[in-house]
Amino acid sequence: MNKRKVTFTVNGERHELVVEPNELLLNVLREKLGLTGTKYACGKGQCGACTVLVNGESFLSCLTLAVAVDGAEIRTIEGVAEPDGTLDPIQEAFLDSSAIQCGFCTPGMVLMGRELLNRNPRATEEEIREQIKGNLCRCTGYFSIVRAIKSCCEK
Amino acid sequence: MKKDPKDQLSNYEYQFIGKPVPRHDAWDKVFGRTKYADDFDMPGMLFGKVLRSSYPAAKILSIDTSGAEKMPGVAAVLTAKDVPNNETVTRFGQTHQVGGFEGLYRVLADKKVRFMGEAVALVAAETEEIAEEALARIKVEYEQLPGVFDPLEAMNPDAYQVGEGDSNIICNYQVRKGDVKEGFSRSHVVVENTYRVPFVEHAFLEPESGIAWIDDSEIITIRVSTQVIEHFRDVADVLGIPHNKVRVIAPMVGGGFGSKEDITVETFLALLTWKTGKPVKMTWTREGSIISSSKRHPYVMKYKTGATRDGKLMAMEAQLISDAGAHVYLSPWVLLYSTVDATGPYDIPNVKVDSYTVLTNNTFTSANRGFGAPQVCFAYESQMDELARRLSLSPLEIRKRNYLRKGDALATGRVLEYGVETEKTAIKALEALGEPSMPSSPTEKIGQGLASGMMSYGRMTFLHDTSRSYVGIELDGSVTVRCGVQDIGGGQASSLASIAAEILGVPMEEIKVFIGDTALTPIAGTTTATRMLYMSGNATLKAATEVKKSLLPKAAEMLEASPEDLVFRDKKVFVRGAPARAIPLADVVKACAADGVQLYNVAQFNAPFRELIDFKTGQGQVFPDFTFGSHAVEVAVDTETGKVRVLKLVACYDVGQAINPLSAEGQIEGGALYGLGYALTEEVILDKGITLTPSFSEYLVPTSVDAPHVKTIMLESRDGAGPFGAKGIGEPSCNSIAPAVANAVANAIGARILDLPLTPEKILRSLQKL
Ligand code: FES
Ligand code: FES
Numbered sequence: 001m002n003k004r005k006v007t008f009t010v011n012g013e014r015h016e017l018v019v020e021p022n023e024l025l026l027n028v029l030r031e032k033l034g035l036t037g038t039k040y041a042c043g044k045g046q047c048g049a050c051t052v053l054v055n056g057e058s059f060l061s062c063l064t065l066a067v068a069v070d071g072a073e074i075r076t077i078e079g080v081a082e083p084d085g086t087l088d089p090i091q092e093a094f095l096d097s098s099a100i101q102c103g104f105c106t107p108g109m110v111l112m113g114r115e116l117l118n119r120n121p122r123a124t125e126e127e128i129r130e131q132i133k134g135n136l137c138r139c140t141g142y143f144s145i146v147r148a149i150k151s152c153c154e155k
Numbered sequence: 156m157k158k159d160p161k162d163q164l165s166n167y168e169y170q171f172i173g174k175p176v177p178r179h180d181a182w183d184k185v186f187g188r189t190k191y192a193d194d195f196d197m198p199g200m201l202f203g204k205v206l207r208s209s210y211p212a213a214k215i216l217s218i219d220t221s222g223a224e225k226m227p228g229v230a231a232v233l234t235a236k237d238v239p240n241n242e243t244v245t246r247f248g249q250t251h252q253v254g255g256f257e258g259l260y261r262v263l264a265d266k267k268v269r270f271m272g273e274a275v276a277l278v279a280a281e282t283e284e285i286a287e288e289a290l291a292r293i294k295v296e297y298e299q300l301p302g303v304f305d306p307l308e309a310m311n312p313d314a315y316q317v318g319e320g321d322s323n324i325i326c327n328y329q330v331r332k333g334d335v336k337e338g339f340s341r342s343h344v345v346v347e348n349t350y351r352v353p354f355v356e357h358a359f360l361e362p363e364s365g366i367a368w369i370d371d372s373e374i375i376t377i378r379v380s381t382q383v384i385e386h387f388r389d390v391a392d393v394l395g396i397p398h399n400k401v402r403v404i405a406p407m408v409g410g411g412f413g414s415k416e417d418i419t420v421e422t423f424l425a426l427l428t429w430k431t432g433k434p435v436k437m438t439w440t441r442e443g444s445i446i447s448s449s450k451r452h453p454y455v456m457k458y459k460t461g462a463t464r465d466g467k468l469m470a471m472e473a474q475l476i477s478d479a480g481a482h483v484y485l486s487p488w489v490l491l492y493s494t495v496d497a498t499g500p501y502d503i504p505n506v507k508v509d510s511y512t513v514l515t516n517n518t519f520t521s522a523n524r525g526f527g528a529p530q531v532c533f534a535y536e537s538q539m540d541e542l543a544r545r546l547s548l549s550p551l552e553i554r555k556r557n558y559l560r561k562g563d564a565l566a567t568g569r570v571l572e573y574g575v576e577t578e579k580t581a582i583k584a585l586e587a588l589g590e591p592s593m594p595s596s597p598t599e600k601i602g603q604g605l606a607s608g609m610m611s612y613g614r615m616t617f618l619h620d621t622s623r624s625y626v627g628i629e630l631d632g633s634v635t636v637r638c639g640v641q642d643i644g645g646g647q648a649s650s651l652a653s654i655a656a657e658i659l660g661v662p663m664e665e666i667k668v669f670i671g672d673t674a675l676t677p678i679a680g681t682t683t684a685t686r687m688l689y690m691s692g693n694a695t696l697k698a699a700t701e702v703k704k705s706l707l708p709k710a711a712e713m714l715e716a717s718p719e720d721l722v723f724r725d726k727k728v729f730v731r732g733a734p735a736r737a738i739p740l741a742d743v744v745k746a747c748a749a750d751g752v753q754l755y756n757v758a759q760f761n762a763p764f765r766e767l768i769d770f771k772t773g774q775g776q777v778f779p780d781f782t783f784g785s786h787a788v789e790v791a792v793d794t795e796t797g798k799v800r801v802l803k804l805v806a807c808y809d810v811g812q813a814i815n816p817l818s819a820e821g822q823i824e825g826g827a828l829y830g831l832g833y834a835l836t837e838e839v840i841l842d843k844g845i846t847l848t849p850s851f852s853e854y855l856v857p858t859s860v861d862a863p864h865v866k867t868i869m870l871e872s873r874d875g876a877g878p879f880g881a882k883g884i885g886e887p888s889c890n891s892i893a894p895a896v897a898n899a900v901a902n903a904i905g906a907r908i909l910d911l912p913l914t915p916e917k918i919l920r921s922l923q924k925l
Contacts, residue, residue, distance in 0.1 A: 006609055018867060035195035037186075037187020037188070039360070039361070040362070041330075041360045041440070046851035047851055063382050080186075080187075087185070094181075095181050095185055098177060098817035098821055100409060101825065102179045102359070102361070102410045102644025103184030103189055103407065104360040104361045104409030106187075128860070130859075133858045136358075136410070137859075138359055139644050139825045140824060140825050141824040141828030141865065143860070146862075154505075
């Protein structure tokens, strides 16, 4: 298969990479860029653990080819806080609401929350639940995650 | 001996215990920095893969690995003949040898396969693609065998034999108390039903994963997602090397729920790295995980329960049959839990329980959150509601007349010596549930349901469980805890930080907890059986208290006060009532160091050690203590579609003392949804041993839109066996949801469904609409 060159930014940093045409974004992030915050949990688009933001929109990186995001701006969990380590309000909220247990779903949940807040800072509980319904969490029962996102919404 | 929490601290004004604070592990997790098993690489590592059997029951006639071995990039291909000790026994970090509790652990199938998904061969190769291709080139010739897939059938003496023995029945326990015949004859009503519960998948998000390498002193090191680092012994036994030549490290685990209690990838990794001399990594796919890892045991439960006219239970007879699947693993233990818990939190004068666990050619079953308790809870709590209905008593009233209380004995003779607040949990749960809602459509029916349950925390007392913890104070006053716990997301490590912080008066941020490494942390036992807080919490409490004791004389001298008057707080030591008379803790530590005072302590905590119980009568002590609680739910059942919506859910538990209320609440909320999946949607469907639900699109875990409002009520009796009077909550929290939902559905539609999950199809059938 013919390798292809792709260019994109991840968390503000520009990357030029040579990838296989069938290479998944998930594997490029984890293996080539060492960004292991993005998780593999099903590989079939059924759990949301691999969620990243591509041009601000949530994507399942286990179903996204690296060549398909050529030219895009990608944000992973590692790029949610400020470069100086200041937490994003959504991260603060996850800490305060104790919305983290094993933490394996957390990267996907935080990014889904971030996407929703960017689009709809006044989201209702129902809209929040709808937003994260493709993201499985086996530990928390979702209650604390919903509370965390809700606490970031304007009243 | 029963502890008075007041002995440990002068009053309940704790600084850290019982305070809602974010867990210390949460920061790394929210930054995406936590390195789980698969997030860790080694230079030059190979990728390991497993060839799994294509049939649930077959003879292996031959295996030809030559095609795979020849492939460039393939470093090793292993079959049973390459494993030094392919067959050992499973022991699960158990150091006390007890007969009847050991199952065969066979690393790779040899001669015969017992279930679809059983490991037959291993490959290590330079890339995952090559490893995958190599698996395809291994030729296994099978002769299919009939197999047996129903545990009741498998019990027949002439049934197909799953293993090599002469019976599929692994074991049988009995509980005998009083005379059930007599009890039933004195009963006004007798309810008899047969309940069935399904196979359940743990569905943790992080699939089984690990990496192994040989370090520069020839130690096989395995960094693995596990609940039991003590499998290092089993790995060493398989390789035939001394136990101290294997090191297991457990990073943060992305969910376990019991399935990572069994060996998963660690032996495979050890074998491949041992054979190739190179680091090897292995992560299972979700499908690989679902078809080959353990499941919750399905049970068939025949219950007969009798009560007097005024609702006093007179007799209970139960027959429990569990499907162990293809290998023994923890089935005898799980069965014993079910057997002891079979009566529920009720005082019953006449009891007869007979239980069996049976091999079949289904996927093997082992530990799953609740460990045999939720199965029987579904049955005994459904029975209670049926009795109430027949006697025209309210579900709460009949329970109130029968709840066990502190000081009462279980059917096994064991006297409950710690807090038993079941009645209070039921009353509070029902109160919080409130009045029934109005149906939102003419076809909808509303129902409310209550269920109570009991489940142990701490391992079975005849296993003689122990834990150890190291607490040391550094010259700057910061604190180091070393404890071999596995943190599977329940805050296991963080609670130790809270305990050390409380005793030594050092802020949580200045406590570092090192966990899960057989080479560096004292062995603390398994993160299973809801034992970690109880066991390692107590060990840490003991060690921290000793460290404090060793600092006291010097501090007293420096402050010119008597040791009893000193308070450790905010990294200072001061005189009670005179906070101005204070010195920095670091100064005390430095002065102690100069005097050669020991600045650390390694403490061991032993659970009560008891003899093995009598398996013919069930008499004796099996558990250190139990956690009691109740769930109340309200459902709306659509009588046209059969769909159940849970409108309200209240969970009320006596947690003894919440070490961190946010963590305890998180367990109760998470446990509620875990149990709700059991009630409504979750079922691993096997058709003659073939898994029909190998992904999350067939196996339905509850999502955010299925989760109702949950209200958590925590009672704190401060009367548990754990540190500060805590009880364990991790597993008990999912216990009584399913029967509460079943009782609510029965209340809504006027018909009882005896099988989980309560699918729309079953509901419509019970309404005679199918
Ligand atoms: S790993 Fe991508 S959706 Fe599950
Ligand atoms: S916190 Fe474990 S899966 Fe969500």
